[in-house]
Amino acid sequence: MEQRCKAVRKLWAQGDALKMGMDWTEEDLGKPQIMVDDMWGESHPGSYHLDWLTKEACIGIYESGGKPAQFHVTDICDGWAQGHDGMNYILPARETMTDMVEVHASVIPWDGIVLLSSCDKAIPAHLMAAARMDLPTIHVPGGSMVSGPGITTSDLAGPLTARDKRGLVEKNEMRNFKLTGCPTCGACQFMGTASTMQCMSEALGMALPGSALMPSTYMEIRRMARMAGKKVMELAERGITPSKIMTQAAFENAIKVHAAIGGSTNALIHMPAIAHEAGLFLDPTLFDKLGQKIKYLTNIQPSGKYVTEMLWFAGGIPMIQWLIKDSLDLDVMTVTGHTLGENLEQIRKEQFFERGLAYLSTYGIEAKEIIRQPEASKKYGAIAVLKGNIAPDGAVVKYAAVVPAMQHHIGKAAVFNSEEAAQQAIIAGEIDQGDVIIIRYEGPKGSGMPEMLMTTDAIVFDERLNGTVALVTDGRFSGATRGPCIGHVSPEAVEGGPIALIENGDLIELDIPARKLSVIGINGKKTSAEEISRVFADRKSSWKLPKLAPKKGMLKRYTEHAVSGMAGAYME
Numbered sequence: 001m002e003q004r005c006k007a008v009r010k011l012w013a014q015g016d017a018l019k020m021g022m023d024w025t026e027e028d029l030g031k032p033q034i035m036v037d038d039m040w041g042e043s044h045p046g047s048y049h050l051d052w053l054t055k056e057a058c059i060g061i062y063e064s065g066g067k068p069a070q071f072h073v074t075d076i077c078d079g080w081a082q083g084h085d086g087m088n089y090i091l092p093a094r095e096t097m098t099d100m101v102e103v104h105a106s107v108i109p110w111d112g113i114v115l116l117s118s119c120d121k122a123i124p125a126h127l128m129a130a131a132r133m134d135l136p137t138i139h140v141p142g143g144s145m146v147s148g149p150g151i152t153t154s155d156l157a158g159p160l161t162a163r164d165k166r167g168l169v170e171k172n173e174m175r176n177f178k179l180t181g182c183p184t185c186g187a188c189q190f191m192g193t194a195s196t197m198q199c200m201s202e203a204l205g206m207a208l209p210g211s212a213l214m215p216s217t218y219m220e221i222r223r224m225a226r227m228a229g230k231k232v233m234e235l236a237e238r239g240i241t242p243s244k245i246m247t248q249a250a251f252e253n254a255i256k257v258h259a260a261i262g263g264s265t266n267a268l269i270h271m272p273a274i275a276h277e278a279g280l281f282l283d284p285t286l287f288d289k290l291g292q293k294i295k296y297l298t299n300i301q302p303s304g305k306y307v308t309e310m311l312w313f314a315g316g317i318p319m320i321q322w323l324i325k326d327s328l329d330l331d332v333m334t335v336t337g338h339t340l341g342e343n344l345e346q347i348r349k350e351q352f353f354e355r356g357l358a359y360l361s362t363y364g365i366e367a368k369e370i371i372r373q374p375e376a377s378k379k380y381g382a383i384a385v386l387k388g389n390i391a392p393d394g395a396v397v398k399y400a401a402v403v404p405a406m407q408h409h410i411g412k413a414a415v416f417n418s419e420e421a422a423q424q425a426i427i428a429g430e431i432d433q434g435d436v437i438i439i440r441y442e443g444p445k446g447s448g449m450p451e452m453l454m455t456t457d458a459i460v461f462d463e464r465l466n467g468t469v470a471l472v473t474d475g476r477f478s479g480a481t482r483g484p485c486i487g488h489v490s491p492e493a494v495e496g497g498p499i500a501l502i503e504n505g506d507l508i509e510l511d512i513p514a515r516k517l518s519v520i521g522i523n524g525k526k527t528s529a530e531e532i533s534r535v536f537a538d539r540k541s542s543w544k545l546p547k548l549a550p551k552k553g554m555l556k557r558y559t560e561h562a563v564s565g566m567a568g569a570y571m572e
Contacts, residue, residue: 041074060229118142145186186216192479205334264479272568291381388518442475443492444562
């Protein structure tokens, strides 16, 4: 591979001249050349610090005899987009970021790549680009934000927003939240999509062992980034590329880790998209099937008590892998140049676990409170894939965040053609206890598949509705979501899927143990499946796509070419 890159570079001397116009020397031209592409920018705390880590990765490359070159593709945060149409751009941005890394990696012949990112769409974009380019690549997670005063951003933002809408928040209370909600850089402190995807990167073997969820302010994370710079040089020398790492077995290993940590439902969008770039098909039902065999081990917010840095102190992903190692393929290759089994033995010998426990002792917390031993856990997995006459191609729910009373629920449909309309109805008290809220036309082709955090928080922090209503949508949810929230309904409404045909008053049955999501009645009365099929056929014959907000530019391109949420919501 290095010889091929050198041959391409010799085709046109102008490339060398352009490099010499920057910080390159003649000696550098003969070294292995490594692209270091990060998501740095003043876009949110998860990316603001990545330039620090990029510098460390570059030092590692220099120390190992290579020449790094820095590139940037700044990502954005769902938090910026709450409450307005900017949310529609968040998931499509994943495709744009992937494409830009492809551009950077294609125009110049590189011997290897280091990718640095922390958050929701950035990490899957980087892993998609890595699979697409198939050059020796290592990913560096940006780590976890240090928690605020005893509580995470999500725990404060939700109730504050709901109370603020009702005029119940004092000025000083809101000011204190703004001053302390995000005290450092790094990914949000709960097992949302950002933290989940850091874990998935490591579980796939694309990040160094122990790097996911590392506290972003520690020198340890800088040392890890420097080590990544050194390791990518080894990968380049040995020709170890993502296609040798991100195999079917590696994806199944990662899915099992996802079950053990209670990861975000958004992984069911991102992991199939990454697999697609790797030339693999990842059936989302694997998250359900494999998850039913893996114990749910962690006690991490939003479904548990502790923040993500505590998970790292308790042993992080290596400890999770160690505890479920009998269920994993330990022979898969990783970016260390060694197998997963070899990595686990090495990290144990290096006393990684002991160092984490030493940090944890500062807080007076035992590791077993954060990561349960398998024999101490009664729950399996976290994700269920539901099917029925509402979602013939499937829908997703994080059942680990659903109270037992709502695992099976029947309620009347309250139908909305946008999230904004649903949220306003909740705030206005127009939703009844027991209702099943339907939000449609929010899928990938409908509006770009925005998350529904404002609506789910409005439910959770309404004492009258919390624990009594369910939400069903062809959109997606934040990793911070709690309660019976069913997303990714496919086919989506804009394609004329059954969710587009539901009317107010239809009876909806949610049966998580049976993995079912169906209309079981019309006008508030139960009826036969045959009668429901007839009614839906009549509705379909007269259905017309409602007028949706006009789209332009990349959002227009995305909605015209995106596949379903259950398939990965990537662009064809």
